[in-house]
Amino acid sequence: MTYRNWRILTSVVFVCMICAIQAHRTRGLGDIGFAIDMIEQNYVELVDRRQLYKAAMSGIGNSLDPFSSYIPAEQFRAFQVQLSQEFGGLGIVIEPPRERGRLRIVNTIYGSPAAKAGILPGDQIDSIDGQTVVGMDVQDASRRLRGKPGTSVQLTVLRADVADPLSMTIERAVIETESVTGDHRNTDGSWEFMMQADPSIAYIRVEIFGEKTTAELSKALRNVREKAKGLILDLRDNSGGLLPTATDLCDMFLDEGTIVSTVGRFGVTESTRKANLGVEIPMSVAMIVLINHESASASEVTAGCLQDLHRATIIGERSFGKGSVQNVVQVEGGNAALRLTSAHYYPPSGRNIHRPKDAKETDTWGVQPDEGMSVEFTDDQKQKAFERLRRRSNAFDTSSERTLASDEAGTPPDPSIVDDLQLAKAVEVLQEKINTQ
Numbered sequence: 001m002t003y004r005n006w007r008i009l010t011s012v013v014f015v016c017m018i019c020a021i022q023a024h025r026t027r028g029l030g031d032i033g034f035a036i037d038m039i040e041q042n043y044v045e046l047v048d049r050r051q052l053y054k055a056a057m058s059g060i061g062n063s064l065d066p067f068s069s070y071i072p073a074e075q076f077r078a079f080q081v082q083l084s085q086e087f088g089g090l091g092i093v094i095e096p097p098r099e100r101g102r103l104r105i106v107n108t109i110y111g112s113p114a115a116k117a118g119i120l121p122g123d124q125i126d127s128i129d130g131q132t133v134v135g136m137d138v139q140d141a142s143r144r145l146r147g148k149p150g151t152s153v154q155l156t157v158l159r160a161d162v163a164d165p166l167s168m169t170i171e172r173a174v175i176e177t178e179s180v181t182g183d184h185r186n187t188d189g190s191w192e193f194m195m196q197a198d199p200s201i202a203y204i205r206v207e208i209f210g211e212k213t214t215a216e217l218s219k220a221l222r223n224v225r226e227k228a229k230g231l232i233l234d235l236r237d238n239s240g241g242l243l244p245t246a247t248d249l250c251d252m253f254l255d256e257g258t259i260v261s262t263v264g265r266f267g268v269t270e271s272t273r274k275a276n277l278g279v280e281i282p283m284s285v286a287m288i289v290l291i292n293h294e295s296a297s298a299s300e301v302t303a304g305c306l307q308d309l310h311r312a313t314i315i316g317e318r319s320f321g322k323g324s325v326q327n328v329v330q331v332e333g334g335n336a337a338l339r340l341t342s343a344h345y346y347p348p349s350g351r352n353i354h355r356p357k358d359a360k361e362t363d364t365w366g367v368q369p370d371e372g373m374s375v376e377f378t379d380d381q382k383q384k385a386f387e388r389l390r391r392r393s394n395a396f397d398t399s400s401e402r403t404l405a406s407d408e409a410g411t412p413p414d415p416s417i418v419d420d421l422q423l424a425k426a427v428e429v430l431q432e433k434i435n436t437q
Contacts, residue, residue, distance in 0.1 A: 032056055057331075057338075065341050066357070067324055073335040078142070079328075083241060085177045085210045089146040090114040090153065090170055094125070096138050102126055102158065103133050103141055107390055109175060110189045117170045119157065121390060126156040126165055149174050180216035181205045184392040193224045195232075197414040201430050202228035203423075205389075206249070209241030209298040214248045221252060221280040229437075230430035231281065232423070233302075234290045236316060240297025243325060243345070247273045250305045252280040253287065257309045257348060260301050262325055264343040286433040287312040288426040291367060292377065296320035303367045304347030313429060315373040316422045321355025321366035373429070375422045385420040392416070 036052045057070040071079055081087040091112020094103045102124040108115040125133050128144045145153060149172050157166045182191035183203040195201045202224040206213060224231070240246075243260075250259045254275035264270045289303050289312045300319045306312035325343040330336070344354055355365035369375070377385070417424050 057336075061338060061340075065324070067322065067326055067339070068341045069339050071328075071337045071339060073332065074143070075139070076336050078139075079337070082208065083210050085179060085208075085212045087146055087175055087177075088149040088151075088172050089175050090119075090172060091175045092119060092145070094138060094141060101134065103136070103138070105157075107393065109177065110185065110393070112175055113170045113173050117168050119155075119168075119170075120159070121394070122160065123166075124158040126158050129154050147172050176212075177210075178216065179207045179210045179213040180220050181207065181393065182220065185394065191220070193220050194227055195414070195427070197417045197427055198230075198431065200228070200434060201230040201232060201427060203232045203234065205234035205236075206238055206299075208238060209243075209245040209249070211242065211245070213241070213245050217249060217252065218280060225281045225285075228281065228285055229434045230286045230288070232288045232290060232426045232430065233306075233312070234423070235295045235299040235303060236290050236292040236422070237294045238296075238299040239294060239320075240299055240322065243298055243301065246298035246301040250302055251275050253306060253311050254309060255279050255283070259305050259348070261346050261350075262343040263346060270343055283311075284437075286430055286437075288430055289314050290316045290422055290426055291319045291369070292317045292382075292422070294320060295367075296322040297324075300353050300367050301345060301347070304349075304351075304353060307367065307370070308348040308351075313373060314367060314369045315375060315426050315429065316369055317374065317376055318369070319353075319367040321353065321359070323352065323354030323365075373425070375425050377422065381421060385422070388416050388419045 036049060036056070039047060039052055040049050054070070054072055057072075061069040091109035092105050092114040093107040093109075095106050096103075105114075105119060105121055105123045105125065107121050108119055125141070127133060128136075128141065131144075133141055147153065152169050152171045154167070154169045157168065159166060180191075182193040182205070183195045183197075184192050186192050193202050193204055195203045204217065204220050204224075206217065243262075247259045255277045257275050259273045259275055261272045262270045287306070289306055291299065291303050291314060295303065295316075296319065300322065303312075303314055303319060307314050323344050323346070324341045325345055326339045327342045329338045329340060331338055347353065352364055353366060355363075359365055417427065
């Protein structure tokens with residue numbers, strides 16, 4: 001056999017081996033396609049092939065763990081919007097209907113088309129572009145409300161103290177959502193980060209760890225670093241977001257130490273993020289982090305790191321217990337995605353954050369408040385705290401709680417703080433720390 005023929009034969013064998021390996025790996029995919037074909041052609045009722053595909057993809061994701069999933073096209077855009085903090089719409093926050101009733105508006109984003117049109121928290125949407133919302137789910141309603149900036153949507157709104165429905169046509173605009181908020185909003189729309197309850201304490205709430213959060217938080221810290229003797233970082237109800245954003249946030253408060261480590265398959269450490277020298281606010285400023293049962297993922301990275309490195313005291317409730325990292329892999333030409341758990345993260349101490357599905361309350365998981373700092377909420381107490389936050393985000397709230405002056409009897413300048421027991425506890429602890437410095 002000549003050398004040339006030997007090279008050709010070797011190449012053919014190599015290609016055949018690659019094809020055989022690929023065929024073995026994709027054999028199951030062929031069976032899935034075959035099953036979809038058979039169902040589409042022979043099932044007793046007509047079925048949508050696209051729906052069968054989505055069901056197969058969802059089944060793959062759901063078979064892994066609670067945080068791995070298939071994100072179909074109609075949900076993927078909303079997923080991207082949440083992290084990018086920008087979308088075309090009206091600027092309203094709605095809550096699910098009660099007993100298949102109308103959609104209630106929880107809040108309006110300051111300066112948004114909805115706010116300028118006079119829509120108020122508590123209003124109920126009766127129809128969108130002439131179609132009733134009764135029986136419509138939140139996802140469908142949100143999809144109808146959002147759209148290309150410059151286009152319009154017609155709403156019929158019911159208001160408690162107005163007899164007739166209000167009809168209004170609102171033009172959509174680019175809505176930039178805030179991820180960092182403060183103690184209360186000023187009349188010019190800016191946030192005041194120094195607390196009304198105690199002007200020596202700064203209050204910063206992080207709603208989500210998005211693409212703009214790092215810049216927003218850095219700006220807020222620059223605003224308070226010359227004034228604050230204490231700082232409250234509120235991560236309650238923050239379900240997470242981008243891991244790099246969480247590590248950047250921790251780095252603003254630390255100048256040394258490990259922030260977080262990620263461990264992948266077979267227990268191999270994939271990455272370790274360490275703090276860089278320099279901080280956004282002096283280390284001498286006492287710090288509290290507020291968490292609750294809904295604080296998850298990137299929130300737990302932040303709280304766990306700052307607790308382990310003794311930079312902050314943790315107050316509130318045990319966190320959710322999501323200690324896993326997800327990669328988002330785009331499919332279908334970038335219109336949908338698979339969210340896959342690729343690693344687990346560990347705070348500086350190496351303790352376990354992740355809550356297994358069969359975990360007991362006595363097991364180690366999540367981030368626990370520091371000793372003596374647990375403040376549990378009932379549902380009613382949590383609702384009161386939420387309503388307080390909502391009212392104080394309204395720059396034009398004229399209720400007595402927004403009046404800064406104290407009376408002669410020494411009434412606290414912010415009586416509404418009693419509606420949030422966890423926040424009140426944080427203020428009390430910080431005042432003790434400040435007074436002993």
